[in-house]
């Protein structure tokens with residue numbers, strides 16, 4: 001898919017204030033600092049469309065971007081950021097889960113997983129929750145440029161092994177680096193194919 005336009009539309013906390021749910025939508029979620037905003041910029045080939053930061057907790061709202069005027073990308077706040085107060089974290093969680101469960105045009109969640117780490121409880125619990133709630137998702141491993149190929153392959157194999165304990169079939173997986181622009185064609189290909197299913 002060629003990206004002809006990518007526009008910031010709105011930041012919201014309330015699912016009712018998001019753009020009308022008339023186009024296919026994909027939301028990026030995962031631990032703080034996993035690389036959600038960076039991956040969005042890489043996909044649409046724009047440096048600063050979604051705001052990134054070396055410090056976790058940068059994205060704090062539901063941010064909608066319109067792509068080619070035909071589909072939406074959504075940048076969500078990260079989960080598991082310890083420095084945000086508990087009260088604020090609970091508020092985040094409430095509006096993010098409401099968004100995930102109520103957003104009619106959300107075709108697929110992109111669950112980002114840091115390929116540098118051993119399986120994280122918070123990621124596994126989040127994906128289990130998606131399973132319980134029948135929320136479609138894929139796993140997107142990030143930052144594969146950061147470690148040796150061997151180490152990355154080991155970490156990914158561990159994640160799949162852990163997932164295999166809870167799931168009969170694994171979700172589709174993607175392997176990406178925003179830094180080295182890896183995995184872009186694969187993700188855009190998935191989005192192109194999934195857009196066709198939107199009614």
Ligand code: GTP
Nearest residue numbers: 033034035036037038052053057058059078178179
């Ligand atoms: P929050 O909005 O705080 O939840 O974070 P986020 O998940 O949106 O992460 P963000 O995209 O802001 O990136 C966090 C840090 O990781 C930044 O310093 C990025 O430059 C870095 N980063 C993101 N993706 C990659 C990647 O593929 N490779 C490398 N080497 N660094 C990356």
Ligand code: MG
Nearest residue numbers: 036037058059
């Ligand atoms: Mg972000």
